Amino acid sequence: MILIIETQNLSKWYGNVLGLNDVTIQIESGITGILGPNGAGKSTFLKLITGQIKPNIGKVKIKGEKIRNNYSLFSIIGFCPEQDSFYEEMTGWEFITSLLKLHHFSSTEIKARAQDALEIVELINDKDRVIKSYSRGMRQRLKFAQAIAHEPEIIILDEPLNGMDPLGRRKIIKLIKSYEREGRTIIVSSHVLPEIEAMTKRIILIHQGKIFAQGNIHYIRDLIDTHPHIISIKCSNPRELASKFIHEEYVLKVHFSSTRDSLLIETNNRDKFFSLLPSLFLESNIEVKEITSPDDNLQAVFDYLVGK
Amino acid sequence: MTIKEKGYTHWDGELKEGKFPWRPITRWGIKLTFKKKFFKLLFFTSLVPALVYLAGIYISERLEDFRFMIKGPTEFIQTNPAYFKSYFTNDFLLFMMVMILVFCGAGLISDDLKYNSLQLYFSRPLKKKDYFFGKAFVIVFFLFIVTLIPGLVLFFMKLIFSGSFKFFVSYPWLLVSIIGYSFLVTGFFSFYALFLSSLSKNRRYVAIFIFGLYIFSDILFGIFYGIFRNQYFALLSIKSNLQQVGSFIFNQKTPYDFSWFYSFLILFFICVLAGLVLKKKVRGVEIVK
Numbered sequence: 001m002i003l004i005i006e007t008q009n010l011s012k013w014y015g016n017v018l019g020l021n022d023v024t025i026q027i028e029s030g031i032t033g034i035l036g037p038n039g040a041g042k043s044t045f046l047k048l049i050t051g052q053i054k055p056n057i058g059k060v061k062i063k064g065e066k067i068r069n070n071y072s073l074f075s076i077i078g079f080c081p082e083q084d085s086f087y088e089e090m091t092g093w094e095f096i097t098s099l100l101k102l103h104h105f106s107s108t109e110i111k112a113r114a115q116d117a118l119e120i121v122e123l124i125n126d127k128d129r130v131i132k133s134y135s136r137g138m139r140q141r142l143k144f145a146q147a148i149a150h151e152p153e154i155i156i157l158d159e160p161l162n163g164m165d166p167l168g169r170r171k172i173i174k175l176i177k178s179y180e181r182e183g184r185t186i187i188v189s190s191h192v193l194p195e196i197e198a199m200t201k202r203i204i205l206i207h208q209g210k211i212f213a214q215g216n217i218h219y220i221r222d223l224i225d226t227h228p229h230i231i232s233i234k235c236s237n238p239r240e241l242a243s244k245f246i247h248e249e250y251v252l253k254v255h256f257s258s259t260r261d262s263l264l265i266e267t268n269n270r271d272k273f274f275s276l277l278p279s280l281f282l283e284s285n286i287e288v289k290e291i292t293s294p295d296d297n298l299q300a301v302f303d304y305l306v307g308k
Numbered sequence: 309m310t311i312k313e314k315g316y317t318h319w320d321g322e323l324k325e326g327k328f329p330w331r332p333i334t335r336w337g338i339k340l341t342f343k344k345k346f347f348k349l350l351f352f353t354s355l356v357p358a359l360v361y362l363a364g365i366y367i368s369e370r371l372e373d374f375r376f377m378i379k380g381p382t383e384f385i386q387t388n389p390a391y392f393k394s395y396f397t398n399d400f401l402l403f404m405m406v407m408i409l410v411f412c413g414a415g416l417i418s419d420d421l422k423y424n425s426l427q428l429y430f431s432r433p434l435k436k437k438d439y440f441f442g443k444a445f446v447i448v449f450f451l452f453i454v455t456l457i458p459g460l461v462l463f464f465m466k467l468i469f470s471g472s473f474k475f476f477v478s479y480p481w482l483l484v485s486i487i488g489y490s491f492l493v494t495g496f497f498s499f500y501a502l503f504l505s506s507l508s509k510n511r512r513y514v515a516i517f518i519f520g521l522y523i524f525s526d527i528l529f530g531i532f533y534g535i536f537r538n539q540y541f542a543l544l545s546i547k548s549n550l551q552q553v554g555s556f557i558f559n560q561k562t563p564y565d566f567s568w569f570y571s572f573l574i575l576f577f578i579c580v581l582a583g584l585v586l587k588k589k590v591r592g593v594e595i596v597k
Contacts, residue, residue, distance in 0.1 A: 052430050053591070071433040079431035085424040089343075101332035102432040146428065 004029050004154060004185040005049055010058035012044055012209075019044035021209040023058070027187065031180045033196035033217075034189040036206035042189040043082055045206060046158050049187075050079050062154065075103060078152035080143045082159045082189075088132035092123055092142050095131060096149055103150045117149035120175065136163035144172060154185045161195050173198050228252050229270040234262040234290035244280045245273075261289075329434055333442025338449055341412040350411060351450065354404035358458035361395045362465060369469040387466050387475070389482055393558035395462065396455065396489050397551040405497060406522045408450050413501030414518055415511040416443045417590060422509040426590065440586065444498040451497060456490035481559070489557045493550055496575050500546075503582030506589040522546050539564040542571075549574050 005027040012019040020041045036042045047053045049060050051067035051074065060067045067073055086095060096114040105113065118124045121141035126134070134142065140163055147155055157176070161169045176199055179186055190196050196203055197217060205213040235241055242254050242263055250269035257263065267273045270293075281288055341347055367374050368387050395401070420426050429439055463486060466475050476483075504517040529545035532538070542548035542564045549571035555561065556568035 047427070050431050052427055069435075071435060074431060074433040077431065079427070081424065081427045081431075083424045083427075085428045087340075087419065087423055087425065089340075098332060098336050099428060099432065102329070102429070102434050104329065104433070 002029055003027075004063060005187070006061045006064075007049065008059045008061075010045075010048060010055050010060060012048060012053065012055050018209045020048065020055075023209075023211055025204065025211060025214065027185070027204075029183060029185045031176060031186045031188065031200035031202065033200045033203040034187060034206060035191065035193060035196055035203050036189075037191050040191075040206045041209040042191075042206055043158055044209070046079075046156050046187065046189060050074075050077055050156055052079075075150065076153040078147035078150065078155045080147035080155075080157045080160050082162070084139055085143070086131045086139065089130055091128050091130055092118065092134070092138075092145075093127040095142065096146055099146050100149055105150070113149050113151070117145040120148065121145045122171070137165055137168045140164050141168065141172070148179075152184075155179060155187070157186065157188045159190055160188060161190065161192075169195070228266045228268045229273075230294055231265045231267065231270070231273065232262055232290075232292045232294055233265065233288065234292075236261075236287040236289075237284075238263040240284055241280065241286050244284055245276065248273075248276070264294075330438040330440075330442030330445060333429075333439065334445040334449065337412070337416060337443065337446030340415075341446065341450070344411055347411045350404070350407055351453075354401070354408060354454045355458070357395060357398060357401050357404075358454070358462070361391070361458075361462055364391070365462060365466050366469055369466075389479055389485065389558045390560055392459065392462065392482060392486060393555060393560045396459065396486075396493070396558070397554040399547070401454065402493075402547055402550060405451055405454060405493070406519060408454070409447065409497055409501040409518050410515045412450050413447050413497075414505055414515040416446060417502060417505040417586075418508050418511050418514045421506070421589075422511070430591075436587075436590065439590065440502070443502055447498040447501055448494050451494040452490065455493060456487065459486035459490055485558050489554050492553065492557070492575075496550070496579060499579040499582040503578075503585055506586050540566055540570075542566075543574050 003026055005025075007023055007025050010023040010025075011021055018041075023045065034042050034045065044053070048055055049062070049067065051060070051070065054068060062070075062073050062077070065073060090098070093114060096117055097110050100110040100113055114127075115124070118127050121144055123138060123141055123145065126138065131139065131142065140160065144157070144160055147157065155176075160172060160176075164172065173195075176186055176188065180200075188196065188199060201217045202215070203213075203217050204211060233241065238256055238261065242256070242265075245251050245265075246254060250267050250272055251265060252268060253264075253266035255264040255266075265273070277291075280286075365387050420429070430436070460483075463483060467473060501518055504521070505514050507517065508514050526545045526547050529541050529548055532541035532544065542552065543566075548564065552562050552564055552566075552568050552571035553575065555563060562568050
């Protein structure tokens with residue numbers, strides 16, 4: 001692994017709003033996942049490392065060179081933004097070729113590259129349709145195509161799987177993994193943990209503009225497992241159900257809802273708890289309406305990490 | 309795995325820096341403008357004055373042949389710098405230029421803001437100034453076709469129809485005036501349209517701004533002049549300022565009783581203001597939720 005992206009005390013704020021705060025980080029080749037809830041600072045971080053916005057404090061270096069106004073570096077970066085960035089009246093083909101023109105390729109090369117990129121994302125048959133007629137998933141794939149069309153060494157993808165169907169997601173994930181095998185550097189941001197998990201073990205957790213954790217995903221998971229989990233069960237007789245597992249060591253707290261049809265259980269061993277649950281239901285013949293885990297999402301992970 | 313051991317093959321062709329990195333933006337802008345409804349009709353209508361003035365030059369050189377058509381004095385079709393000045397500063401041509409701006413200039417930046425395209429431009433090897441050049445040259449392209457090119461054609465047709473260089477010898481500076489004024493009016497309108505285009509994400513609003521501000525400034529002048537009878541209020545009017553500076557450039561008497569330089573300063577100030585606003589508005593943005 002070699003060092004590709006390096007940031008030092010990177011900070012960015014918009015008036016009184018803090019976008020990113022004192023981020024010092026090193027990113028190596030391969031896939032790195034940037035995780036964080038909406039508004040955490042992921043897009044700000046990605047725009048700073050692609051040189052699109054200027055940091056208030058700090059430095060960004062790509063392959064040892066500063067990125068800001070270093071236009072030669074922009075040729076080796078492919079950026080897929082989170083928001084749609086299309087001229088709706090353009091066709092997919094026109095969109096890709098017009099952006100390739102900005103890379104100063106010859107016209108033959110532009111056609112070949114556009115063809116390849118659209119084939120990769122399986123849009124070649126729809127290339128002459130105007131973008132406004134594209135579905136959400138097709139738009140995502142088109143954005144992805146423009147990021148890879150010039151064969152960049154560094155691919156930066158901001159929420160690339162948003163709005164894609166499961167099949168499309170799987171294809172893009174497979175593609176991203178193939179780029180890793182080719183030796184490229186891929187940075188993918190998402191607020192959905194399983195999406196990132198499917199691509200890489202290396203993640204960076206961002207929250208409120210700060211880096212909360214960085215490293216192997218298992219390490220982060222372990223960190224989360226040291227914190228109790230909350231499980232909500234909606235059933236016909238919550239008090240009877242509670243009496244069945246109240247003596248278990250891994251059950252820390254039990255709360256009954258005011259509506260008297262559900263209970264909240266706090267446990268420090270979720271796996272053990274879930275393995276016991278079906279037998280308890282069967283033994284006591286309790287009708288279960290719903291089992292949910294209110295804190296089983298990324299926001300909860302951050303809540304644990306920030307000690308909320 | 310290091311980059312040197314990469315499995316993918318990079319394009320091994322020569323990646324030229326490109327003399328005109330803004331060219332793809334300009335070409336696309338021109339192409340999009342021609343796709344707009346009624347634009348072609350409007351554009352060709354704006355060339356009508358050029359055809360009329362060309363016919364005027366021809367008639368002035370063949371006065372005897374057309375004597376049967378002309379009643380009264382013939383001075384008005386004498387080809388001289390005043391004739392060129394009247395072509396460049398006539399109300400109709402200026403109005404048509406503003407209409408061209410409405411069609412070709414309104415969406416230039418506002419569409420990029422609307423469609424979030426700036427992040428795609430600026431994540432590529434494209435400098436901010438190239439982006440502005442690319443956009444401005446769309447306007448320059450269309451406005452030169454109705455100013456510089458007809459101006460030069462009229463000048464050279466005058467030489468051809470007269471069959472001598474006498475006209476050129478009499479007014480050697482006229483060619484510079486034609487080029488100078490074309491650059492001035494095109495440059496000003498480029499700043500004017502880009503500036504207004506950067507103020508809104510809605511192309512329609514921008515079109516209204518472009519047209520409205522031009523007309524409103526002239527109406528304002530009319531109102532104040534009507535009340536105070538002071539010609540200095542012409543400084544409020546974009547059209548009057550262009551005509552005032554145009555008259556100076558063509559070495560003609562200015563239409564208002566104040567120095568052309570004041571008008572020039574007003575136009576220059578608008579351009580500087582536009583430049584500052586553009587610099588601030590066109591940049592990488594991040595929406596903080």
